[in-house]
Amino acid sequence: MRYTIIVLGAPYASNSPWSALNFANAVLTNGHEIYRLFFFSEAVHTANALSSPPRNELDINAAWQTFIKTHNLDSVVCIASALRRGVMNKSEAQRHEKDAFNLLDGHDLSGLGQLIEASISSDKVITFGH
Amino acid sequence: MTTNKKILVVKRQPPYYGTSARESIDAVLVSAAYDQAISVVFTDDGVFQLLPHQKPSVGTNNIQKALDGLELYDITHIYAVSEALSARNIDPESLNISLKLISREEYANLLNHQDVVLSF
Numbered sequence: 330m331r332y333t334i335i336v337l338g339a340p341y342a343s344n345s346p347w348s349a350l351n352f353a354n355a356v357l358t359n360g361h362e363i364y365r366l367f368f369f370s371e372a373v374h375t376a377n378a379l380s381s382p383p384r385n386e387l388d389i390n391a392a393w394q395t396f397i398k399t400h401n402l403d404s405v406v407c408i409a410s411a412l413r414r415g416v417m418n419k420s421e422a423q424r425h426e427k428d429a430f431n432l433l434d435g436h437d438l439s440g441l442g443q444l445i446e447a448s449i450s451s452d453k454v455i456t457f458g459h
Numbered sequence: 460m461t462t463n464k465k466i467l468v469v470k471r472q473p474p475y476y477g478t479s480a481r482e483s484i485d486a487v488l489v490s491a492a493y494d495q496a497i498s499v500v501f502t503d504d505g506v507f508q509l510l511p512h513q514k515p516s517v518g519t520n521n522i523q524k525a526l527d528g529l530e531l532y533d534i535t536h537i538y539a540v541s542e543a544l545s546a547r548n549i550d551p552e553s554l555n556i557s558l559k560l561i562s563r564e565e566y567a568n569l570l571n572h573q574d575v576v577l578s579f
Binding site: 335337369370371409410413440441442444445446448449450454456458459 | 462464466472477478479482485486489490492493495575576577578579
């Protein structure tokens, strides 16, 4: 089966990104496919490259990045959600005249259309809430 | 997009608490733009979005404007769960948009008939 996984909650404020990662792992382990990951609303913080938890804590952003890169997955971060929360790539930083950018490699900024397209193209859509 | 799926957006959060109320409407409008069979349900604290005469503080966008977008985009399958309204003492006759009241049972039935459920 083809899955799309939507994450809404932020790391540390919610267990949502952690639960979603465990689920995503189970999806692949059980022989299914992940069509797209979509990080919306507060979950855009999962794509913040500057997150630096202490060494004895799980680095959920790094864990997601490893998972995405290992399995060559399509991970989309909602651009509208990201910009208002201060997560952006280089071109958006330039466009908004900011001095820095922090989008974690492996994620792409794009619009809600990607969420709807993924929902249409997948067999199952699972949302991990706030 | 040639595939037409039944997409249900569930609104469970109150307005003005974070961005859920506004961002979920964006998801509804994009679904409509992609020509999908979109429905919206207000339940749990989401029914607070339906209160009339809202006066949010200066600098806060009134959710009413975003909800008016539903009519503009011709979205007609809009529901609110009766039990959620009565539990919060909200008069079903005084809501700010036109919608159909459904029971919890009818809501469960509605969920069963969807291809995609997006819960915000």
